[in-house]
Amino acid sequence: MALIVQKYGGTSVGSVERIFAVAEKVKGYRDRGDQVVVVVSAMSGETNRLIGLAGQIDESPDPREMDVLVSTGEQVTIALLSIALQKIGCPARSYTGGQVHILTDSAYSKARIRDIDAARVKADLDAGRVVVVAGFQGVDEHGSITTLGRGGSDTTAVAMAAALKGDECQIYTDVDGVYTTDPRVEPKARRLERITFEEMLEMASLGSKVLQIRAVEFAGKYNVPLRVLSSFEAGEGTLITFEEESMEQAKISGIAFNRDEAKLTILGVPDQPGVAHKIIGPISSRNIEVDMIVQNISADTGSTDFTFTVNRGDFKRAREILQQTATEMSAREVLADDKIVKISLVGVGMRSHAGIASKMFEALAKEGINIRMISTSEIKISVVVDEKYLELGVRALHEAFELEREI
Ligand code: ASP
Numbered sequence: 001m002a003l004i005v006q007k008y009g010g011t012s013v014g015s016v017e018r019i020f021a022v023a024e025k026v027k028g029y030r031d032r033g034d035q036v037v038v039v040v041s042a043m044s045g046e047t048n049r050l051i052g053l054a055g056q057i058d059e060s061p062d063p064r065e066m067d068v069l070v071s072t073g074e075q076v077t078i079a080l081l082s083i084a085l086q087k088i089g090c091p092a093r094s095y096t097g098g099q100v101h102i103l104t105d106s107a108y109s110k111a112r113i114r115d116i117d118a119a120r121v122k123a124d125l126d127a128g129r130v131v132v133v134a135g136f137q138g139v140d141e142h143g144s145i146t147t148l149g150r151g152g153s154d155t156t157a158v159a160m161a162a163a164l165k166g167d168e169c170q171i172y173t174d175v176d177g178v179y180t181t182d183p184r185v186e187p188k189a190r191r192l193e194r195i196t197f198e199e200m201l202e203m204a205s206l207g208s209k210v211l212q213i214r215a216v217e218f219a220g221k222y223n224v225p226l227r228v229l230s231s232f233e234a235g236e237g238t239l240i241t242f243e244e245e246s247m248e249q250a251k252i253s254g255i256a257f258n259r260d261e262a263k264l265t266i267l268g269v270p271d272q273p274g275v276a277h278k279i280i281g282p283i284s285s286r287n288i289e290v291d292m293i294v295q296n297i298s299a300d301t302g303s304t305d306f307t308f309t310v311n312r313g314d315f316k317r318a319r320e321i322l323q324q325t326a327t328e329m330s331a332r333e334v335l336a337d338d339k340i341v342k343i344s345l346v347g348v349g350m351r352s353h354a355g356i357a358s359k360m361f362e363a364l365a366k367e368g369i370n371i372r373m374i375s376t377s378e379i380k381i382s383v384v385v386d387e388k389y390l391e392l393g394v395r396a397l398h399e400a401f402e403l404e405r406e407i
Pocket residue numbers: 009010041042047048073135136149150151152153154
């Protein structure tokens with residue numbers, strides 16, 4: 001007998017038929033003798049619909065009331081799923097986040113979970129019931145409803161699994177696992193049987209939107225084995241877990257990419273202490289996140305160039321700020337380019353294998369793709385290239401590292 005937490009996303013509960021299908025699936029596990037906690041999202045489109053309603057009244061509605069509003073989507077699905085479970089003869093009980101004491105801080109729309117009181121859920125499980133919990137929501141110390149950020153039901157599921165010391169947290173979604181890269185870009189992309197938390201974090205933060213990043217962080221921290229699988233097709237999905245010594249590790253697990261990048265360069269700034277801070281400081285203090293940073297080797301001229309990337313949504317603002325800095329510093333010129341993308345190779349195997357970077361650069365060179373910027377970390381190498389080379393670059397790397405093959 002295992003204790004399993006399952007999470008079903010918006011598309012998986014998008015209609016009454018689908019809710020019935022979920023109920024059947026859940027019942028299957030319970031009939032097998034497992035204890036099952038189910039966390040559900042709102043029906044697909046519902047959260048956006050609610051946000052839209054408020055938007056018709058006020059452009060920037062009160063955050064507290066927004067959380068009261070958007071949390072209702074999940075309250076609908078927990079009730080419908082419980083009704084469906086009962087209908088097919090499976091005892092079930094639904095709870096909102098507040099009812100099972102998912103205690104969070106008071107940061108509306110992006111609250112963090114502090115504590116969960118699992119006693120009530122345990123009692124239901126021991127009484128043979130399936131427990132259905134609303135994803136995405138919690139309650140703060142004053143009893144106000146909070147929500148955990150878009151995609152937050154993943155985090156609810158992981159937190160429930162951690163609190164209950166569950167054997168596995170299964171995230172059912174509309175894809176059947178985590179892929180070596182986006183199959184829409186490289187049709188030869190292959191489903192990974194397993195991937196480490198560290199790699200998954202890199203893949204997620206670099207733009208593979210399978211799981212909420214926070215959920216992966218949480219799972220890694222509390223050592224909750226996470227499995228991503230399809231709610232529509234049978235299959236093992238992808239297990240996200242700790243690195244095991246015995247695991248025959250592929251050098252590279254996957255290729256992530258991010259289209260939302262833009263690049264800014266300031267030319268001819270004095271090469272002296274404090275320049276980096278003068279350039280980046282005003283950008284960061286406006287809450288614009290700076291990602292890659294490159295400072296050129298200074299020639300004897302005593303001046304240097306400085307390039308960095310920001311999210312494309314922040315591009316215009318960042319350029320304005322930089323132009324102002326350029327004037328203040330009497331820099332020569334500001335160059336701006338929002339037609340760039342970032343492609344990254346990710347793999348814990350990089351730690352123990354040399355030559356990955358050179359192989360990556362070779363593969364890109366063969367296709368005539370110019371690399372604009374490079375950054376590396378222990379388990380990742382990222383390059384910035386022109387937007388038009390995204391597909392070509394991803395495919396070239398997928399091929400060069402033979403990612404279509406099972407190891
Ligand atoms: N319904 C919420 C959203 O759309 C939470 C979730 O689906 O995980 O972001």
